[in-house]
Amino acid sequence: MSQHQFDHINDNQLLEHFHADKDNRWLGILLQRYTLLLLGVCMKYLKNEDEAKDAVQQVFLKAITELQKYKVDYFKSWLYTVAKNHCLMKLRDKGKYSIELNEKVNGIAEETMGTSIFEKDKALNAMEMALEQLNDDQKQCVTLFYLKKKSYQEITEQTGYTLLQVKSHIQNGKRNLKILMLQMQKNE
Structure with a gap:
């Protein structure tokens, strides 16, 4: 079966087929x-072809697992984020990288600012500036929940x-982040 015979089916349609019949073949095509x-993403971060190839396989496995549990609206940007975060975690585990602000805040950067790599960097800068404008309670809770991966209980x-x-602080902080980022985008 040729990969090209599915070129006419877009990403969302492939995901719909997968969710309809749970056939992993659709995810394989996607x-x-x-x-x-x-x-390319993994090479950018890991700087080692063998590690990058291994990371791609790990991202594929994670994608298959996650897509069985959740529906994803913007597959390409979601997959990019999964790959990037996987690489950052590998680097952090090696002690070469400390995690900085990234798209962990529920894809807010992607939703509000676009999806190219240049736009993502711009969005992350805007998100960092917007995070600084939140009140202390919201900033602390949003940072602990999304960036430090703390549970509600750990945060309390x-x-x-x-x-x-x-x-409440997380919900309001997320909403305010989005509003602030949209305002920054309009003021460009």
Whole structure:
């Protein structure tokens, strides 16, 4: 079966086919489309071809697992983010990199600012500036939840806020981040 016989089917349609019949063949077709993109992303971060190829395989496995659980609206940008985060985690585990602000804040950067690599960097800078404009409670909770991957319970223990306050600060902080970033985009 030739990969090109599916060129007329877009990414979202392939995902719909997968969710309809749970046949991993559809994901295989979709992931094959982005093998070179993933290899490029992984090479950019890992600077080693063998490690990059291994990372691509790990990203494929993660994508298959995650796509069985969740629906993804913007597959290409989601896959890029998964690959980038995988590489950053590998580098962090090696002690070569400390995690900085990135697209972890639920894809807010992608939703509001676009998806090219140049636009992503611009969006991340805007998100960093917007994060600084949040009130201290929201900034602390958003940072702990999205960037430091703390659970609600861990955040309540660390901050002294109630569970309801933590959820509220995260929800309001996320909304305010989006508003601030959209304002920055309009002012460009």
